């Protein structure tokens with residue numbers, strides 16, 4: 001596979017864009033080599049500037065649940081564009097998507113749309129602090145909630161890939177209000193709450209972690225968080241930016257039957273356009289401006305093109321009763337195929353999967369939290385990544401990321417992927 005044009009474009013980009021990219025993990029810094037410059041994508045495939053075709057397991061980091069250039073989304077955006085691209089005034093469309101989202105997700109009365117997952121999580125904790133009148137929050141090591149200051153403390157995803165989980169520029173004052181807990185360790189959470197009695201506004205958690213690879217919640221972990229929050233007047237915030245509208249129509253709240261107090265969305269909810277959202281019950285959401293004192297706003301929030309894309313996406317998910325099952329079956333098939341291919345070649349590994357999220361860790365112990373995720377063999381991962389890329393399979397360029405399975409993948413694509421793993425495994 002040749003990447004001449006991507007290479008040249010990367011060089012040019014570095015002159016005018018820091019590191020040549022508008023989001024760090026795209027730079028391939030963790031795995032080395034030239035980032036692939038995308039030209040177009042359709043269904044399960046992404047095509048680069050050199051004319052290479054890849055089976056895509058990143059899928060824009062999650063949004064493309066139904067494949068790239070999904071026709072209903074494309075049509076909705078084209079039609080909306082003709083009527084104007086932004087008004088800064090309310091539109092009927094915003095109510096329509098809000099009604100649909102509220103009908104799909106359990107335990108929420110109202111939702112507000114923003115422009116990214118970062119904004120959703122940032123706004124959710126401001127709301128939680130305003131509502132509870134307390135300052136501190138608990139987050140989990142290895143969880144990523146976007147790049148707002150409070151969350152760049154032992155964050156996952158790109159923040160850990162580049163070895164800077166605590167970013168310069170985040171003040172001590174901000175950092176002291178973020179308490180760090182260990183994922184899947186409820187006793188650790190209880191101890192933190194005990195040590196900070198009456199000061200904690202909320203616990204924010206990826207109810208299925210996806211930013212240190214994919215780590216499902218241990219039995220009883222989410223229930224434990226719910227109980228601790230109830231006992232201490234703290235809000236439970238589910239960051240469902242990855243999991244929302246992906247693991248179930250109603251996200252992990254529906255999947256695991258646990259109610260969160262505030263839920264954050266991103267990725268799938270925008271159908272590939274820049275959208276995030278946060279939602280809760282009336283008594284909490286009514287604290288937001290203009291009804292209440294907690295301020296939150298956005299010039300392009302509820303943008304008509306973004307809302308049209310999101311609405312088309314959510315409608316497609318809601319009406320397709322077999323979707324979640326198909327996604328699960330495809331991912332399970334891939335899981336089995338990769339396990340066999342790696343085992344046959346004696347490659348030490350551990351695979352985590354839930355629904356259509358899966359990650360391959362080159363480690364011989366179960367990956368249940370950040371510490372165990374960090375034990376994976378990074379050299380093996382790099383070889384695996386480049387091996388797969390050379391065979392036309394595009395996975396995330398970091399061991400701390402999840403593969404996002406799209407319904408556009410055929411079993412032939414999956415077989416091609418498994419065959420590639422088998423070939424690459426011989427060289428590991």
Ligand code: PMP
Nearest residue numbers: 116117118144145146241242266
């Ligand atoms: N929360 C989670 C769980 C995420 O995975 C991400 C992004 N990967 C974010 C928040 C931030 O979303 P965005 O990149 O849209 O700001």
